Each structure stands twice: as structure tokens, then as C-alpha cells.
Amino acid sequence: MMTSFKSSKSPYDLHQVQLGIGTWSWGDRLIWQYGKEYNDDDVHAVFTECLNIGISFFDTAEVYGSGESERLIGRFLKGSKQAVFIATKFMPYPWRLTRASFRKAFYNSLKRLGLPKVTLYQLHWPNPPVPFTIWLEELARLKEEGLIEAIGVSNFNLSQTESAFRSLEKYGLSLASNQVEYHLLNRSIERSGLMDYCHEKSIRIIAYSPLAQGLLTGKYTSENPPGGIRSARYRNQLHTITPLISLLRKLGDQHGGKTPASIALNWAICKGTLPIPGVKIISQLNQNASALGWKLSDEEVALLDSVSEV
Numbered sequence: 001m002m003t004s005f006k007s008s009k010s011p012y013d014l015h016q017v018q019l020g021i022g023t024w025s026w027g028d029r030l031i032w033q034y035g036k037e038y039n040d041d042d043v044h045a046v047f048t049e050c051l052n053i054g055i056s057f058f059d060t061a062e063v064y065g066s067g068e069s070e071r072l073i074g075r076f077l078k079g080s081k082q083a084v085f086i087a088t089k090f091m092p093y094p095w096r097l098t099r100a101s102f103r104k105a106f107y108n109s110l111k112r113l114g115l116p117k118v119t120l121y122q123l124h125w126p127n128p129p130v131p132f133t134i135w136l137e138e139l140a141r142l143k144e145e146g147l148i149e150a151i152g153v154s155n156f157n158l159s160q161t162e163s164a165f166r167s168l169e170k171y172g173l174s175l176a177s178n179q180v181e182y183h184l185l186n187r188s189i190e191r192s193g194l195m196d197y198c199h200e201k202s203i204r205i206i207a208y209s210p211l212a213q214g215l216l217t218g219k220y221t222s223e224n225p226p227g228g229i230r231s232a233r234y235r236n237q238l239h240t241i242t243p244l245i246s247l248l249r250k251l252g253d254q255h256g257g258k259t260p261a262s263i264a265l266n267w268a269i270c271k272g273t274l275p276i277p278g279v280k281i282i283s284q285l286n287q288n289a290s291a292l293g294w295k296l297s298d299e300e301v302a303l304l305d306s307v308s309e310v
Contacts, residue, residue: 014120014150014177014204018269019292020057020087021050022208022276027068034065038280040072046279047076053289056082059179059206059276061089061124062109070112077114086113087120087206089154092127092135102138106147122152122179126160133167140171150176152206158194165201175203182207182273184216184244184264184308185237199272210268210275211261217287218245218260244307251300258290263304265291270301 025032026043050056060069070088077084088109090102106121121139126132132153139151153164156178165175178198182189182205189195189205198205211217215237248260255263261277265288268275279285296304 017057017274019055020059020274020276022278023058023060023069024064025278025280026072027065042281044076045282046285049282049285051082057085059087062105063091067112070109074112074114085119088118089122089124091124092130094129097130099138102135117147120150120152121148122154125155136164136167140173143173152177154179158192158197177204177206179206179208181209183210183212185212205273207268207273207275211264211277216260216264247307259287261287262290266296267301267304270296
């Protein structure tokens with residue numbers, strides 16, 4: 001039987017972080033076509049510039065690029081003297097049935113990252129057959145052993161998040177975060193009550209794909225869709241988002257020439273979430289970073305709400 005743990009606050013407060021970097025695309029060839037339009041040097045330059053401008057939170061996972069994302073970050077960390085905060089994830093594959101498999105996955109992530117511990121370790125999905133409460137118990141053990149600073153989940157709905165919160169509460173621990181897809185074209189967490197619950201319980205919502213995998217940048221049209229798997233997924237949607245993209249451009253002009261991406265990210269920040277856009281090249285980083293240091297008005301947020309998918 002597991003005993004209660006002493007609650008300890010992480011020195012890195014996720015609620016103070018406004019913008020992080022998602023590294024799903026780092027090393028991923030299937031979806032993001034890594035090695036064609038961008039490569040190791042590009043993402044290394046992004047990593048370095050992030051630290052130069054004060055962005056130090058990077059989110060990765062063991063499955064991103066089959067571990068390549070973690071390996072790249074580990075390589076970049078060797079040359080860094082600044083504090084960097086890394087979040088990664090455990091994937092509950094259906095063949096992972098034992099606590100030993102959990103430990104093996106965690107230590108493999110540490111090895112690829114070249115770290116003695118990580119800031120935030122997350123359960124990537126609440127998938128069966130192993131009840132996610134078992135994996136949460138293992139996360140709690142890692143926390144007690146000082147191998148992780150905070151515990152998070154990802155892709156958990158409202159009832160699953162409530163269950164995770166209660167499970168950790170038994171051990172005197174808190175659920176630090178829930179990483180979910182959230183952007184102007186997908187606001188389901190508002191309808192389901194998940195957003196309200198997370199805010200109430202001080203669970204940080206980490207918004208992945210906050211630019212809808214590039215659709216909210218204004219870069220793509222039905223005649224010029226994104227490449228790879230994203231083309232099939234989003235081609236039809238590109239016909240319907242023109243009014244929203246036009247509004248993003250208009251608001252950008254009213255805020256000193258901000259890009260649609262900057263406005264979309266600022267909207268996510270105004271909603272009380274921590275967006276982690278993917279960044280492959282420096283120009284993307286510059287657009288994303290311009291979302292910091294200012295805020296849309298309540299009226300502008302409401303206008304975006306009314307035009308976007310509800």
C-alpha cells in the first residue's frame with residue numbers, strides 16, 4: 001500500500017510561464033517532414049534564440065520523432081549554461097503492462113535528454129489496458145524520489161482530470177498540468193467544463209497545437225494547403241476559416257503590425273492557458289515571441305470568440 005507523500009512545491013511555477021515551445025516537430029519526418037525544409041541546425045538555432053529572449057520551457061515526449069526530439073534537446077542542453085526547464089511524457093502503449101516498463105521508459109527519456117531529472121513528467125494519454133491511476137502512482141513515486149519536479153497529464157477529459165486530481169491528492173501531491181489541444185478552432189474544453197475545473201484547481205492548461213498546426217498563421221489556403229498528413233486533415237477546413245484569418249490580420253494591424261500567429265497565441269494566453277507552439281525556424285520563433293508583453297482587450301477576445309468555432 002502506498003503511503004502519503006510530503007507535498008513539495010516545484011521551484012518552477014508553471015502559472016508564471018506565459019509561452020513555451022512544443023518540440024513535436026523536432027526530428028519528426030512522418031508528419032512534419034523533418035530534414036526537408038528544416039534540419040538540426042535550424043532547431044538548434046531556435047533553441048539558442050529562445051534562451052536569448054527568455055523562453056526556457058520546452059515540451060517534448062518519448063514518441064516525438066521516435067525519441068529524436070529528446071535526443072536533440074539533450075544535445076542542445078550540453079552547450080547551454082542557462083536554466084532550461086524540460087517537460088516530457090510517458091506513452092502508455094498497450095504492451096506496457098508493468099511498473100518496470102514505466103521505469104524503463106522514464107530512464108530512457110532521461111538518458112536521451114542527458115538529465116538527472118525533469119521539470120514536468122506527464123502521462124501522454126489515459127489509455128487502457130492499465131488504469132491510468134497506476135501510472136499516476138508511479139509518477140508520484142518519481143516525485144518523491146526527486147526525479148521529477150511536477151506531475152502532469154495530457155489529453156485527459158474532465159472526468160479523467162478529476163480522477164487524476166483525487167488520486168494524487170491522496171498522497172498529498174498536486175496535479176500540476178493537463179496538456180490538451182486548444183486553439184481558436186478547437187474550444188471544446190470550454191464547453192466540457194474542463195477549463196473551468198482546471199482554473200478552479202490551479203491545474204495549468206498547457207495548450208498544444210495553439211496555432212491549429214499552422215492554420216491560424218494565415219500561411220495556408222485551400223490552394224496552398226500544408227504538406228504531409230496535415231493536408232488531408234485540414235484541406236476542407238481551410239475553406240471555412242477565411243473570416244477568422246481576416247479578423248486576426250485586422251487585429252494584428254491594430255496592434256502595431258502583429259501577425260495572425262501572434263494574435264492567436266495572445267488570445268490563448270488571455271484565456272489563461274500556456275500555449276506551446278511548435279517552432280522549426282527562427283522566423284516562426286520571432287512571430288510567436290511577439291505574442292508576449294501585451295494583451296488583447298476583453299472586447300477583442302470576445303470578438304475572436306464570436307467569430308471562431310464555439
